[in-house]
Amino acid sequence: MAVTPQKVFSFKDSEHPCYLLGQLNTLRQERILTDVLLCSEHQEIPCHRSVLVSSSPYFRAMFCSNFVESSQARVNLKGISSNVLSGIVHYVYTGCISITMEIVLPLMQAASMLHYGNLFEACSMFLQEQLSPENCLSMIRLSEILHCESLKERAKEMAVRCFSDVATTEDFCELSLPELMCYLEDDRLCAEEEQVFETLLAWIHHDPFSRSGAIHDLFKKVRLRYIHPTYLFQFIANDPLVQSSTLCTEIIDSVRRLMLTASAKCSRELKPLWTTPRRYTCRETLVVVGGRKNNEQTSREALLYDERTHRWEWLAKLPLRLYKAAYVCIHSILYVLGGLSLCLGSGDSSVSATVYTLSLKTNQWRTAEPMLEPRYAHQSVSYLHFIFVLGGIGVDKRISPSVERYNSMFNHWETMAPMPTAALHPAVAASDQRIYVFGGEDAMQNPVRLIQVYHISRNLWSKLETRTVKNVCAPAAVIEEKIYIVGGYTKRMIAYDTKANKFVKCENLRERRMHHSATVIHNKLYVTGGRILNGHDTIEDSDCFECYDPKTDSWTSKGSLPYKLFDHGSLPLVCVSNKPNPP
Structure with a gap:
């Protein structure tokens, strides 16, 4: 006897997750079934351990392991201000938070500490929207402190794309030699080679006593093949800093011999510099x-x-x-x-x-x-x-x-x-x-x-x-x-x-x-x-x-x-x- 298959109706209530979060937040606000207080700067915020555990690996480790906090009714979160902690708890229960320039940095640090990855990236996106040629270098330093790769990459992308404007900022003059070398060898750098040379000169002249010795290392990052010969032999070759470096003068002499002989073949020493391709820009x-x-x-x-x-x-x-x-x-x-x-x-x-x-x-x-x-x-x-x-x-x-x-x-x-x-x-x-x-x-x-x-x-x-x-x-x-x-x-x-x-x-x-x-x-x-x-x-x-x-x-x-x-x-x-x- 054939069995008639049962009809199945699959139902998914798309409003249910939001409704459930809303009800949990109402319970929190009315202190119903809350079982832990998160404390910061004399403020106590009632929460449900189960909600905190479900939202973050940090709280899961705290409350589901043999840490002392697992049995405490009050947990003090040091290093997090009360307004930032309130914002994070509101985010946990609603998925929403308002990010401003006043709180973004402490919020980002707290999100990193408490392992809220999406919130951390939201702060990064907010900072990326504030990027400008004037602040992108300081944003790079900030991203390194915060270990934020997405912000670092976007800020560096702006630094190389807007190099002309970035090179005039005070932050640029404070770059270390390795940092400057990294920019000058970047294929994405948006600048003509004449400007690359002028920029490295300006960086040296900002602190000539300690930086003059770097001229030969920096000079090798300039792609001489794409510089107009008149500029190369009348301006660059006669610059006092270039003339003070034996290596720089030898490179220029090699380029001059190459051009005078109208040969496409260059010496072994010059070849790595001469054959470097144009920058992508x-x-x-x-x-x-x-x-x-x-x-x-x-x-x-x-x-x-x-x-x-x-x-x-x-x-x-x-x-x-x-x-x-x-x-x-x-x-x-x-x-x-x-x-x-x-x-x-x-x-x-x-x-x-x-x-x-x-x-x-x-x-x-x-x-x-x-x-x-x-x-x-x-x-x-x-x-x-x-x-x-x-x-x-x-x-x-x-x-x-x-x-x-x-x-x-x-x-x-x-x-x-x-x-x-x-x-x-x-x-x-x-x-x-x-x-x-x-x-x-x-x-x-x-x-x-x-x-x-x-x-x-x-x-x-x-x-x-x-x-x-x-x-x-x-x-x-x-x-x-x-x-x-x-x-x-x-x-x-x-x-x-x-x-x-x-x-x-x-x-x-x-x-x-x-x-x-x-x-x-x-x-x-x-x-x-x-x-x-x-x-x-x-x-x-x-x-x-x-x-x-x-x-x-x-x-x-x-x-x-x-x-x-x-x-x-x-x-x-x-x-x-x-x-x-x-x-």
């Missing part, structure tokens, strides 16, 4: 500048792409419209070199040698030392502290093979060995002490099927004929030891392996593209704008924004530019950000 961001906008006129716009919002932000406009200028970034500064400028009023154009610079710190354009030769439709590339300008068209309207180099260490231009074969619109990239010039076209618009290689430290050119190279108006970019040549009147993208001296085919572009721009950020290739040949062989301007990942050999769309654009610059510009990096 020094992030690369994509900047798009100049070019032809919507096929109407040469653009003065400069745009910055925000990875967090996936939006474009407008920077200060170029001082004037420049057709086919060259663009490069070095030392966190954007350079716009030469170009064809329109003479106002006359409608005539002139070839320019002017160099404009933009720093994100000021968001203002300035003029720098002009090039030796006016030119447009030329190429530029940076390497170490140099900017190289190659070819283009000069005032005589002819394609030039000339090369000149800007030395940011001495702030001057110099003429270098010319290219063996003048080429217009080649793909250019620098890697491992060499500049590679791929293809382009000659004065008759015939393809130049050459790889021209310039050895930077020897100032010598060599060239190699190859049928693989047939690019025109294609950019090149370096990822690790490969140079990627992106399109150029074709969908094809190829990578030149500089070590193996061979080409590798990559995933094609989606359209036949030319006059576009490409740059590398975080080992991914970003391609912007250009002109495309559609299926009917008609040329169209493009606002595309795409990303190529060499690890997966695949392209993904990043949306679009705010307008159609070609013959522009697309560059990685390093800026300091106190915002956390996107996931």
Whole structure:
């Protein structure tokens, strides 16, 4: 005979825990069934042992073990004020408590002593909400006294994120040497390396008698590779404290020799300092500048792409419209070199040698030392502290093979060995002490099927004929030891392996593209704008924004530019950000 299963209705009264606590608190207030008095500063608070035991391991040990308090009717809690104890008992019976700046510290100490972990963390959260650059260092000291890791981590996070403001506080000047060293070597420190150096100087000068000897240890925490050479050799090298240290002067001399030889290889002693990566807060961001906008006129716009919002932000406009200028970034500064400028009023154009610079710190354009030769439709590339300008068209309207180099260490231009074969619109990239010039076209618009290689430290050119190279108006970019040549009147993208001296085919572009721009950020290739040949062989301007990942050999769309654009610059510009990096 089959048994009919009984129906079960599971009921949970969500209001019951609160009701029960409320009733227990009423019993406590009316002193019904209370069996112990917690005493502090002549105040006695009646409680139920069972409630205290259930709420805290401290009271469980006190009342359920062989401690003398287990049989006492009155328990004196030393070191806890009466108002704090009242607040804790109210919390035990209701789960609620009001935390203020007046009681937070004694409350936190009492919560730690009585093993109320959640209450301890609530006090920590309250203090975290009060954090500011002015008090974060004192909060760190407090967190160490209280053994509160959550407060310590949040306070230190603010100290490194707001380093500029924190460094001006009196608490900063009182840091010990190990504490300061810990900050200076932190990858999260939000500061340019010039400021790191100035901060350690200020710390030493606060107590020069006892701190001057620390200069060599602190100096090794400054990431010299990312300091502008002019600042390094004119200001840092001449500082009396630096000059007083043999180790500091030896480091600077090693950097000077490395830069003068234009070599990427450094001595064994310098290598650990020179190869230290940028801090996390020094992030690369994509900047798009100049070019032809919507096929109407040469653009003065400069745009910055925000990875967090996936939006474009407008920077200060170029001082004037420049057709086919060259663009490069070095030392966190954007350079716009030469170009064809329109003479106002006359409608005539002139070839320019002017160099404009933009720093994100000021968001203002300035003029720098002009090039030796006016030119447009030329190429530029940076390497170490140099900017190289190659070819283009000069005032005589002819394609030039000339090369000149800007030395940011001495702030001057110099003429270098010319290219063996003048080429217009080649793909250019620098890697491992060499500049590679791929293809382009000659004065008759015939393809130049050459790889021209310039050895930077020897100032010598060599060239190699190859049928693989047939690019025109294609950019090149370096990822690790490969140079990627992106399109150029074709969908094809190829990578030149500089070590193996061979080409590798990559995933094609989606359209036949030319006059576009490409740059590398975080080992991914970003391609912007250009002109495309559609299926009917008609040329169209493009606002595309795409990303190529060499690890997966695949392209993904990043949306679009705010307008159609070609013959522009697309560059990685390093800026300091106190915002956390996107996931």
